[in-house]
Amino acid sequence: MSDFFSLLAEEFPQVRSGLWVTLEATVLGALLALVLAFALGLMAGSRLLLARGVSRVVVEFFRGTSLYVQLFWLYYAMPPLTGYELTPLVCGVVAFGLNFGAYGAEVVRGAVNSVPRGQYEAAIALNLSPARRLWKVILPQAWVQMIPSFTNLLIQLLKATPLLWLISAADLMTVVQTLRDRTGETLTAYLTLLAAYFVLAYALTLLMNLLERTAKRRLGLEPGAKSLFKSRSATTATTGGAA
Amino acid sequence: MNGFDWEAAGDVLPLVLQGFKVTLLATVLGTLVAAVLGLAVAMAGRAPSRFVTVPVRVVMEFVRSTPLLVQLVGAAALFNTVEPLVIGIAVLGVHYAAYTSEVYRAGIDGVPKGQWEACRALSLPPRRAWQAVILPQAVRNVLPALGNYAISMFKETPFLAVIMVQEMVFEARKYGAEHFAYTEAFTLAGLVFLVASYPTSLLMRKLEKRLGH
Numbered sequence: 002m003s004d005f006f007s008l009l010a011e012e013f014p015q016v017r018s019g020l021w022v023t024l025e026a027t028v029l030g031a032l033l034a035l036v037l038a039f040a041l042g043l044m045a046g047s048r049l050l051l052a053r054g055v056s057r058v059v060v061e062f063f064r065g066t067s068l069y070v071q072l073f074w075l076y077y078a079m080p081p082l083t084g085y086e087l088t089p090l091v092c093g094v095v096a097f098g099l100n101f102g103a104y105g106a107e108v109v110r111g112a113v114n115s116v117p118r119g120q121y122e123a124a125i126a127l128n129l130s131p132a133r134r135l136w137k138v139i140l141p142q143a144w145v146q147m148i149p150s151f152t153n154l155l156i157q158l159l160k161a162t163p164l165l166w167l168i169s170a171a172d173l174m175t176v177v178q179t180l181r182d183r184t185g186e187t188l189t190a191y192l193t194l195l196a197a198y199f200v201l202a203y204a205l206t207l208l209m210n211l212l213e214r215t216a217k218r219r220l221g222l223e224p225g226a227k228s229l230f231k232s233r234s235a236t237t238a239t240t241g242g243a244a
Numbered sequence: 245m246n247g248f249d250w251e252a253a254g255d256v257l258p259l260v261l262q263g264f265k266v267t268l269l270a271t272v273l274g275t276l277v278a279a280v281l282g283l284a285v286a287m288a289g290r291a292p293s294r295f296v297t298v299p300v301r302v303v304m305e306f307v308r309s310t311p312l313l314v315q316l317v318g319a320a321a322l323f324n325t326v327e328p329l330v331i332g333i334a335v336l337g338v339h340y341a342a343y344t345s346e347v348y349r350a351g352i353d354g355v356p357k358g359q360w361e362a363c364r365a366l367s368l369p370p371r372r373a374w375q376a377v378i379l380p381q382a383v384r385n386v387l388p389a390l391g392n393y394a395i396s397m398f399k400e401t402p403f404l405a406v407i408m409v410q411e412m413v414f415e416a417r418k419y420g421a422e423h424f425a426y427t428e429a430f431t432l433a434g435l436v437f438l439v440a441s442y443p444t445s446l447l448m449r450k451l452e453k454r455l456g457h
Contacts, residue, residue, distance in 0.1 A: 065438040069402035077426035191318030202309035
């Protein structure tokens with residue numbers, strides 16, 4: 002067992018760069034997904050049939066075709082078809098962004114729909130412009146409801162990043178795999194890897210809980226300090242149809 | 245090698261469909277494992293002793309928060325004499341049990357308190373109370389959510405290709421590498437996923453509406 006950890010310490014710069022790739026893919030993928038989720042989710046509530054239709058088709062397409070096929074398609078199938086080649090990390094970010102953006106769109110749609118009708122009516126009665134109505138009245142309330150589901154999606158995105166190993170990006174999994182090959186300590190290597198992902202996931206959960214608390218405070222709700230340490234609930238992951 | 249080669253697409257389709265059978269088998273058996281194990285975990289989570297409930301919750305939270313791919317590759321490396329498909333089904337089942345157990349927990353919590361009290365009033369032994377009163381009501385509420393997890397498991401089966409289970413993506417990759425036709429192979433694999441999963445999710449949504457969720 003000590004072999005593995007001494008090699009881990011020796012190769013620390015490599016491990017750190019692997020960790021960095023994993024974090025980069027998670028954060029950039031999540032940002033792209035967030036932008037897409039809002040764009041597609043708000044389009045789904047549009048009055049225009051065309052906007053609703055486009056959103057529906059895009060969401061069903063990216064939810065329906067499996068992340069793994071999307072990632073492989075971007076990496077293996079797109080270059081011969083179009084002549085453009087993306088680096089593995091960019092492939093990952095684009096695939097994660099599109100796939101989780103599609104799931105996130107359902108979260109946004111559901112949360113916006115769940116804001117009481119009266120709030121819309123009050124905003125209209127106050128003669129707010131549509132943009133201000135959305136920005137000042139609807140979104141702050143919907144946002145609080147979106148965060149728990151977004152937390153789940155974020156953790157799922159983090160859990161998808163080891164796929165980068167398959168398209169040869171040097172992420173955390175790739176680095177630890179090479180360390181395992183060099184020491185032959187299978188059990189230690191994978192337990193370390195699992196522990197690392199668990200710590201990352203828990204750190205992200207804490208950050209998202211903090212975000213939820215801030216969002217609730219803006220609405221005048223005062224959640225206790227304990228709410229920061231609550232674990233995420235698995236059941237909310239099922240909202241928005243097929244997970 | 246530019247453009248979409250329809251001939252190659254025709255060649256790869258039977259292979260992809262052959263892999264699809266394995267994909268489907270893994271999904272069905274994996275769902276079965278997750279459904280049974282999830283229920284066991286949910287019931288263990290309600291045990292009277294904290295020495296049972298706390299470790300169960302911690303382990304499940306750990307399984308839920310760590311990547312399936314690492315679990316899969318790790319299990320395959322540790323038990324390298326076991327058939328890959330068996331490992332794949334077991335790991336998928338355990339991973340999803342961490343999710344289904346939460347669904348069961350909510351389903352069991354959703355059974356009105358009066359039902360428990362009635363069981364006690366009738367002095368039913370705990371075993372009979374679960375079997376005859378609580379579970380039939382809980383499981384009915386839980387079915388749509390289980391279906392959704394089955395669909396999401398279906399879309400995660402390509403992971404199994406990594407440990408050499410010859411499912412759909414494995415076949416697509418093999419053909420792609422041999423004939424340099426990744427475009428056609430992966431496009432078809434994606435379409436098969438879409439064709440299979442979209443109607444299923446529509447069906448699940450209908451079932452959910454009918455059950456009043």
